[in-house]
Amino acid sequence: MLATAGHVDHGKSTLVRALTGRDPDRLAEEKSRALTIELGFAWTRLPSGADVAFVDVPGHQRFVATTLAGLGPSAAVLFVVAADQGWQAQSSEHLAAVRALGIIDGVLAITRCDLADPERVAAVREEATGRLAAAGLSAPACEVTATTGAGLDGLRVALDDLVARMDSPDPAAPVRLWCDRSFTIAGAGTVVTGTLGAGTLRTGDRLTLLSVDHQREVVVRGLHSEDVAHDAVGPVSRVAVNLRRADPGEVGRASVLVTPGSYAVGRVLDVVLAPVDAWGEGAAAAGERPGSGRSGREAAGPPTSATLHVGTAAHQVHVRPLGLDHARLTVEVPLPWWVGDRAIVRDPGSRRLWSVRVLDVDPLPLRRRGAARRRAEELGAHDSPSDFRLRSRSAEYPVVLARLGLGDPAIGERVGEWWVDPSALEQWQKRLARHVREHHAAHPLSQGVPVSEAGHALDLPDHLR
CATH class of the missing domain: 2.40.30.10 (Translation factors)
Incomplete structure (x- = not known):
């Protein structure tokens, strides 16, 4: 799953259309103005047989929020720079967003090479490659002309290489599907679309829907990916999810579907x-x-x-x-x-x-x-995330650590159902022992310290009381 990035009118949508045979611009206004306004989606099969999908994002700075919505779930980027215009303002802004999201792999496409002489193409390629490398983005460059098809075969090979070197996501991981579109279909109900980056969706799955105003359980009624119905869809895929128990008015781009209890x-x-x-x-x-x-x-x-x-x-x-x-x-x-x-x-x-x-x-x-x-x-500090969480809270349930995506702490001691920070445990033991001694000194005939009194004597943090 790749997102496009680059300055407005540098040919991102034209390139996606040439690669896939599908027009990512679906709105009438987009077609009339030749300007991407909303996220567009298309897919194709590469020479190796691997499928690749594209999220086509707007280049205009007025639509930066939409651009970030397209980049957010993507693991790699198809960065586009036009040979006749070179590096521009939104090229820099899109690269900043790519870096901020930790995206470090992709392909650089120098487009509209038919509109520039070879020296200009070489200069633009050198500048763009240097800027991407300085930002930590590894992106081999391809020179293309989408309108004639020149260079597209080489770009497909570069995309194949990119797909081959990317890490394989875990199909058994919990699902977290950020929704980018929602709509209703007569007789079917609410449908949401998104990029499945990890985990597997199956018909009949029960998921938690988090939206702006609601959190509720929903059921997967049906699945489509690349216009084909499926009983199960694994990562990485563009997926349309038909939901049961979802009100169309509460599902939108701010919504997310997750495996219950996994985050x-x-x-x-x-x-x-x-x-x-x-x-x-x-x-x-x-x-x-x-x-x-x-x-x-x-x-x-x-x-x-x-x-x-x-x-x-x-x-x-x-x-x-x-x-x-x-x-x-x-x-x-x-x-x-x-x-x-x-x-x-x-x-x-x-x-x-x-x-x-x-x-x-x-x-x-x-x-x-x-x-x-x-x-x-x-x-x-430089503790491991699990150790850091335990030190900051003195004690934590294993299920909470799992929901944070963390494993067992290295420093913890297991006490019943809890992981406990050893330094906190030692302090509590000393406090309790001192209180028991003081209690028996003051009340020699007492049968012991009541549990409630012992808990108060420990002076536990508020969140553990």
Whole structure:
């Protein structure tokens, strides 16, 4: 599953049409204006026999939210630069989004080569290749003319190579399908479409539907992929899911279908937050500690109120900085998360982007003086994610760790149904032993310390009481 990227009017849709024989522009306005406005979808079979699907995104900066919805679920990109126009403003903005989402593989297509002389084509190819490489994107370049078919065979070979080197997703993984379209079919009901990046969907599956205002169980009534009905669809696939028990009015692009109980559903996140400058070559990616030489533009953090883009969804988010490199995000609606998930924070006013990597979901409130500073120090530590979660909460259920996408902690001790941080356990044991001694000294005839009194003496954190 590849998303297109590149400046407006550089031939992304024309190239997809030439590769697949399908027009990704389906709206009358798109056809009349020769401008992609909504996400378009097409697919084809490559020479090796592998199937590849494309999400065609708008290039115009007015539709950046739609562009991010197309890039969000994609693992690789078909980056398009026109030979006659060269690198442009939205080329940089799209590359910033690609980097912010952690996409590191793809193919570079230099299009409209019939409109430029060979020297110009070579210069554009060199500049574009250099910019992509500087952003960490490995993308072999192909020179094509979509209107004549020149170079398309070589591009298909490059796409075949890309598909072959990409990691194979786990068909047994939990499903998380970010919906990009929804509609109704007479006699069938509600249908949603999306990109299945991992897991397998089957007719009859019971899923949890998370939408802006609702969370409910739905049932898969039918499945289509590439215009063919299926009983089961595995990754990576474009899929249309016919749902039972879903109200058409509550399903839209902000909706997501998940395997029940397999993700941590929450509104509050602690994250690594790093600026991604669309106009510079040295922007930091989330997870890399920025150097002291950041420009004023890069150093300025996001506004308190911004837009969070994850999967195909875009939601308002409150940003609370925690030091230079971390922040606490509060999203307007609950969403399904795993630790390590990537997202983007965008300032609609300045059009700046920040790369987000999730470190914790539903973290403890910052109520006491100095709590924000201490939390920033904790987030900057280098524990494994499981150990970090356990240290920050003293004790945790294994099922909660699984919902965060985490394994068993290396440092934990199993006590009944809990994983417990050894340092917290040692502290609680000492407190309880001291309290028992003091109790028996004061009440020598007592039969023992009541359980409720012992729990109070432990001075457990609020979330464990």
